[in-house]
Amino acid sequence: MAGAPGTMQGPSEVKWGYINPGVGTWHAPGAGPARAIVCGDALGNNTLYLVAGNGSAGQGSAGVVSHGRRLHVLRRGRWEPLVTRWRCRPQLVDWGDGENVYLQVDENGKLVNYRLLPDDPSAEHGEVHVAPPQTDGCCTGGI
Secondary structure: OOOOOOOOOOHHHOOOOOOEEEEEEEOOOOOOOEEEEEEEOOOOEEEEEEEEOOOOOOOOOOOEEOOOEEEEEEEOOEEEEOEOOOOOOOEEEEOOOOOEEEEEEOOOOOEEEEEEOOOOOOOOOOOEEEOOOOOOOOOOOOO
16 A cells, blocks of 8 residues: 555545556466466565466455565666556567566656576565566667
């Protein structure tokens, strides 16, 4: 839920949250594909939710959604939470090469590809890592 800690929302908007979910397949190298929900929020945080199960009895049609885990990117030699533009909807995209990338508007307002790194995204706890924006290919430095 959004609110006073750093957001610009007023009293009438405090429960909106401005979560912008995107859905797709999270397939980091070395790990199997997983159904996923990725979100940007009112503070520019980026969160991954994995969907387990196939919607069988007792799980509902959507399966079971994991706890959210913040995405992290390597900056200045250390892993930091990935903070991008607020209220932007990320997507998991396959540009036709069979490898998904995390597509998001960066802190400078440019559309950027982030490569998924070979962390195990099925772990409930721990950081999820994406590579810093690439210097070649589509969407680098903006469109």
